Amino acid sequence: MATSDTASPDILKLSLASLSVGWYVILWSLGLIGCVAARKRFRLRPRSPLSSAPASSVPGVTIIRPLKGLETNLYENLESTFTQEYPNYEIFFSVDDDDDQALPVVRDLMAKYSHVNARVAIRRGASVGVNPKVNNLMTGYREAAHDILWVLDSNVMVDRGTLARAVDILNPSPGAPFPSRRIGVVHHVPFAWTTNYSVGSSVEEAFLNTNHAKMYIAINTIAVDSCVVGKSCLYRKSDLERVDGSLRPIPNAAKGGCQPGERGLAAFGRFLAEDNMIAGALWHELGLRHDMSCDVARNAVGDMTLMDYIARRIRWVRVRKRMVLAATLIEPLTESLFAGILAASGLKYLLHLPLTVFLPVHFLAWLCVDMDVFASLAGHAVPAEKRWQFVGAWALRELLALPIWTAAIIGNEVEWRGQRYEVMQNGEVRKASDDRRGIFGRLWGIGRKNADYYEPLEMRD
Incomplete structure (x- = not known):
């Protein structure tokens, strides 16, 4: 016993x-x-009916691409913005100063696609926070002509149908199934592709395209909380102007209520992971939900050493x-x-x-x-x-x-x-x-x- x-x-x-x-x-x-x-989501990418709709019948979109110097595949990344199959959008290329090395690439593309409404937005005024990306975005954000914003990192290339399919989700057509809660953010899964197969870039590719993507998609499928990587995100400026990143629910959010004090993009300049915090604020403060389209954000990775990969991963785990x-x-x-x-x-x-x-x-x-x-x-x-x-x-x-x-x-x-x-x-x-x-x-x-x-x-x- x-x-x-x-x-x-x-x-x-x-x-x-x-x-x-x-x-x-x-x-x-x-x-x-x-x-x-x-x-189910990514193996079939149908063409959106918005791609061939009249410009007057679709909501306008302001695309903001923050730039800082020359990056891998920059020309092709930025060109993918000009070739979107969507009839009503404008582009802001945001830079800190007139001497940014990315500007000759931008001007070359603007000349090639002169029919596209594209402008350079040079940062003006004082910083709104410690986050340099947010500071860079502010001019384009303030001058945006449309309520829907698409913030797209400079190292990302997208398919020409990406914008139309994302707007389909953010603004469902009258005949489409309406979600139980309004969609506040449409985001895209990062998909790494390497131009030079160094050890670090190969490991980064293997990580982002397998384990990271698998868990990212699973968490967003279950949708118990906000989980967004902001390399490519659509949201409404009018929603962002009501939140401040405190993640405190707004009691009268359904009736148009907003947080007191500083709100909008400037309020997120105090965060390093502003993309995640913006998504979290729209989720928790306004009660909005997120969704993904069937597109990916193709993240061009250059000649990354193994130590570069390690340092990058340490940085984001700490954040x-x-x-x-x-x-x-x-x-x-x-x-x-x-x-x-x-x-x-x-x-x-x-x-x-x-x-x-x-x-x-x-x-x-x-x-x-x-x-x-x-x-x-x-x-x-x-x-x-x-x-x-x-x-x-x-x-x-x-x-x-x-x-x-x-x-x-x-x-x-x-x-x-x-x-x-x-x-x-x-x-x-x-x-x-x-x-x-x-x-x-x-x-x-x-x-x-x-x-x-x-x-x-x-x-x-």
């Missing part, structure tokens, strides 16, 4: 083993939701930690390596299943789901000649996930666009001095001048 002293450890082991297997089932359920949703601490703390438990080991240990205790049997099956199945997500977003499977390179980059990303998270979790300083910031508790940032970089900054290259890790594009003739 077992004593209470021996029974307690057995109960604890049984509980931990059951918990690890249960968590594994939850993770797989979430991953399969992302995989299936990607198949996310200050915004959603609980989700960031459990992040290692969602990775294939840690989750697989926990589940293998639990199954060994419960079913006496050897680790050497479970783990190979686990990693192979995880990889297959991730590659299926890639195929859904790309429109094709990983090319045969690049398959082993892709699998190697995927494996390296999985191995690096825990060390990167560990380095990120113990610090609060990040670098972006050549400036160091300290991320504070509520996601706001303040400028930090360079003399407090710390050991991980020195070892892993945090503090490099090229903070966004994109290869400069040679000037065109």
Whole structure:
């Protein structure tokens, strides 16, 4: 007969083993939701009826593209804005000054597509916050002729039907099924593609196009909270002018109520992840919901070294930690390596299943789901000649996930666009001095001048 002293450890082991297997089932359920949703949403991209509608019958859209120097594929990225199959839009190319290196590219495109209403918006007036992107956007934001805004990063290229399909969702036609709550943001899944296959760029491609996309799509399919990466987002200026980033619900939001004090884009200049905070504000303060179209934001990645990739990932984990601490703390438990080991240990205790049997099956199945997500977003499977390179980059990303998270979790300083910031508790940032970089900054290259890790594009003739 077992004593209470021996029974307690057995109960604890049984509980931990059951918990690890249960968590594994939850993770797989979430991953399969992302995989299936990607198949349904991204493998068919029908042409929107708005593409050929008269200009007077569709809502106008102001496209704002913030620019800062030359980036990989810049000409083609910006050209994709001019070729949108949508009859009523204007473009603002926002820069900090007249000497920005991106301006000759912009002017070349404006001359080529002279029929498109496009302008250069040079920053005027004082900064509205510490975020340089928000400061850059302000002139175009203030001068926008239309209520619908499409903020599109300079390193993103989009399909010519992207805008029309996004407006379909943001402003449903009278005959379309109406959502239970009004859509406040339409966003697009980032899809990385490399121009130079360095180690860092290959790992970035493997990360964004598999695990990141799978979880991003799954979370947005379940839609229990806001989850937006703002490389390509549509929202209404009139909605943004009512919120301030406090995430406090507006009591009379349905009747047009707004937050007191500073509101609109300027209110988000105090955040580094302004895209996520804008989406969160529209969700929590106005009660609006988000949706994705069937398009992706094709993110051109240049010659990124492995240290560049590590520094980039550390930066955004640190930002996310200050915004959603609980989700960031459990992040290692969602990775294939840690989750697989926990589940293998639990199954060994419960079913006496050897680790050497479970783990190979686990990693192979995880990889297959991730590659299926890639195929859904790309429109094709990983090319045969690049398959082993892709699998190697995927494996390296999985191995690096825990060390990167560990380095990120113990610090609060990040670098972006050549400036160091300290991320504070509520996601706001303040400028930090360079003399407090710390050991991980020195070892892993945090503090490099090229903070966004994109290869400069040679000037065109």
